[in-house]
Amino acid sequence: MAVLTREERSVVDRPPPVPRKGYSKWARRAPLLPALIFLIIVTQLPFVATLVISFMKWNSLDPANRGFAGFDNYVNVFTDPDLRSSVVNTVVLTASVVIISLVLGLGLALLLDKKFAGRGFVRTMLIAPFLVVPVAAALIWKHVLYNPEYGLFNGILNWLGFDAQPDWISTMPMSAVVLSLVWQWTPFMMLILLAGLQSKPVEPVEAATIDGASSFQVFRYLTFPHLRQYLELGGLLGSIYVVQNFDAVFTITSGGLGTANLPYMIYQTFYQAHEYGEASAAGVIVVAGSMVIATFALRVVSSLFKEEKR
Amino acid sequence: MTAKWVGRGWGVLAWLAGVVFFAPVAWMFLTSLHSETDAATNPPSIAAPLTLDGYAEFFDSGAWPPLINSFSASIGSTIIVLLLAIPAAYALSIKPVEKWTDVLFFFLSTKMMPVVAALLPIYLIAQFSGMLDNISFLTLLYCSMNLPIAVWLMRSFLSEVPKEILEAASIDGAGLLTILRRVVAPIAMPGIAATALICFIFSWNELLFARVLTGVVAGTAPVYLTGFVTSQGLFLAKVCAAAVVVSLPVLIAGFAAQDKLVQGLSLGAVK
Numbered sequence: 244m245a246v247l248t249r250e251e252r253s254v255v256d257r258p259p260p261v262p263r264k265g266y267s268k269w270a271r272r273a274p275l276l277p278a279l280i281f282l283i284i285v286t287q288l289p290f291v292a293t294l295v296i297s298f299m300k301w302n303s304l305d306p307a308n309r310g311f312a313g314f315d316n317y318v319n320v321f322t323d324p325d326l327r328s329s330v331v332n333t334v335v336l337t338a339s340v341v342i343i344s345l346v347l348g349l350g351l352a353l354l355l356d357k358k359f360a361g362r363g364f365v366r367t368m369l370i371a372p373f374l375v376v377p378v379a380a381a382l383i384w385k386h387v388l389y390n391p392e393y394g395l396f397n398g399i400l401n402w403l404g405f406d407a408q409p410d411w412i413s414t415m416p417m418s419a420v421v422l423s424l425v426w427q428w429t430p431f432m433m434l435i436l437l438a439g440l441q442s443k444p445v446e447p448v449e450a451a452t453i454d455g456a457s458s459f460q461v462f463r464y465l466t467f468p469h470l471r472q473y474l475e476l477g478g479l480l481g482s483i484y485v486v487q488n489f490d491a492v493f494t495i496t497s498g499g500l501g502t503a504n505l506p507y508m509i510y511q512t513f514y515q516a517h518e519y520g521e522a523s524a525a526g527v528i529v530v531a532g533s534m535v536i537a538t539f540a541l542r543v544v545s546s547l548f549k550e551e552k553r
Numbered sequence: 554m555t556a557k558w559v560g561r562g563w564g565v566l567a568w569l570a571g572v573v574f575f576a577p578v579a580w581m582f583l584t585s586l587h588s589e590t591d592a593a594t595n596p597p598s599i600a601a602p603l604t605l606d607g608y609a610e611f612f613d614s615g616a617w618p619p620l621i622n623s624f625s626a627s628i629g630s631t632i633i634v635l636l637l638a639i640p641a642a643y644a645l646s647i648k649p650v651e652k653w654t655d656v657l658f659f660f661l662s663t664k665m666m667p668v669v670a671a672l673l674p675i676y677l678i679a680q681f682s683g684m685l686d687n688i689s690f691l692t693l694l695y696c697s698m699n700l701p702i703a704v705w706l707m708r709s710f711l712s713e714v715p716k717e718i719l720e721a722a723s724i725d726g727a728g729l730l731t732i733l734r735r736v737v738a739p740i741a742m743p744g745i746a747a748t749a750l751i752c753f754i755f756s757w758n759e760l761l762f763a764r765v766l767t768g769v770v771a772g773t774a775p776v777y778l779t780g781f782v783t784s785q786g787l788f789l790a791k792v793c794a795a796a797v798v799v800s801l802p803v804l805i806a807g808f809a810a811q812d813k814l815v816q817g818l819s820l821g822a823v824k
Contacts (some may be wrong), residue, residue: 271650290670361568366573368572376796378758378778387581505669529667
């Protein structure tokens with residue numbers, strides 16, 4: 244959609260006709276309203292409630308003591324070392340997963356863009372990790388691959404004649420979580436970047452090759468600038484999904500060993516510690532953080548969208 | 554000559570990468586077919602005899618109710634989402650309302666808010682209305698989770714319906730219903746199918762809401778899987794069998810929607 248050929252553009256080009264007044268205006272709106280109203284009720288109202296609760300003193304185990312707390316919850320959140328480290332963990336986890344899987348995804352997309360025997364089959368193999376249910380994938384990594392006694396990784400080390408049998412999760416918990424997520428998200432990045440590569444106009448590359456440009460120059464000056472918006476899109480969408488990751492942290496380390504991220508921390512504060520006020524304050528902070536990413540993401544999507552409408 | 558060899562080198566590299574990424578999936582399948590004692594050897598026993606014991610044990614240990622819950626929440630929410638999204642997409646593409654881009658971006662922006670921030674109020678609502686551990690409540694939440702994606706996708710599919718054909722049909726005296734059934738539906742059908750598959754996958758995979766809002770009665774398949782988080786001892790074949798069975802619908806839906814998968818995951822931004 245991002246880069247359309249001329250014919251496609253004219254098909255999609257549909258300048259909205261000016262709606263007539265009165266009845267016809269509402270007749271146009273009617274099909275939209277159920278979806279819109281449903282979404283506002285289910286997604287927007289809870290955020291308002293979260294905002295209100297974040298200013299309340301509310302522990303469900305101590306209901307008599309409910310009341311107005313002012314900014315206490317926010318102060319607690321920012322001074323609680325556990326919550327502060329969960330902010331750091333969220334940033335580290337999201338950034339490393341997104342960057343590593345973007346780089347690997349770019350490499351794989353470039354490979355798959357070439358012609359070779361069995362390309363479709365290789366593509367299918369590469370997509371498979373993304374289609375394993377996230378909890379199931381995390382369980383497989385935790386028990387079947389990382390396990391120090393009978394996991395596949397140590398099994399392979401044993402096979403190859405190494406004596407080392409490391410306990411992967413305890414010695415490098417964050418990397419263990421990151422690796423399992425990179426495995427799942429690389430296919431996603433690859434698919435987006437491959438779509439970008441395949442929408443690349445062919446003529447400039449041919450012209451450049453005839454003029455004697457090296458394949459590195461073609462990549463640096465033609466392919467990469469074209470791919471930039473796809474890299475941005477992949478990075479932003481990846482960030483939006485990975486920032487919310489709960490499954491991997493919950494399954495692989497259960498939030499222990501210094502890997503608890505914000506979603507896990509909020510889950511724990513509310514579900515196990517029953518601190519409703521603090522959990523809400525942390526929730527508001529996550530929303531504020533996401534808004535920053537979302538603003539950029541919306542801008543990128545919007546520029547792709549305008550390009551299509553043009 | 555060298556160019557040919559370089560090209561072959563890239564192919565080999567691609568195959569290697571594919572095998573490395575696929576290896577954990579293949580290993581999961583293989584382990585699910587081994588006996589528990591063969592599954593837990595070090596070094597791994599690849600050529601061990603195959604058995605379906607892992608699957609038998611998985612289905613014997615109460616796996617059906619969570620699987621049925623997952624199916625009803627995923628299929629139910631997908632149907633409701635399509636019923637809401639298709640008319641909305643129609644009002645955003647074929648007969649657009651004024652400021653339709655703003656509406657479209659409002660839908661998208663709700664998808665960018667982290668669900669965890671809405672978790673507590675939703676839990677409280679469920680608690681006060683007696684809807685905790687109720688699969689209908691979860692289904693409703695999955696609708697809101699997938700609605701923006703479905704609206705964006707359906708809009709991008711519906712805008713591919715050529716305007717000229719619609720005009721020609723209405724000049725020929727076709728009513729709205731006839732146009733929808735005879736003109737729009739056939740063109741949009743592959744898009745509707747892909748949207749449905751993608752919504753199904755997202756609902757099927759969801760863990761956080763299901764974990765917090767359901768329990769013994771309405772627990773879904775991912776919630777059932779969390780039972781293995783702290784497992785010890787001989788259970789590898791069973792956990793692999795469970796992972797295979799639970800992932801199977803997603804693998805099938807994903808490969809069926811393969812061509813439209815990117816479009817769905819990027820909310821229609823990449824075709």
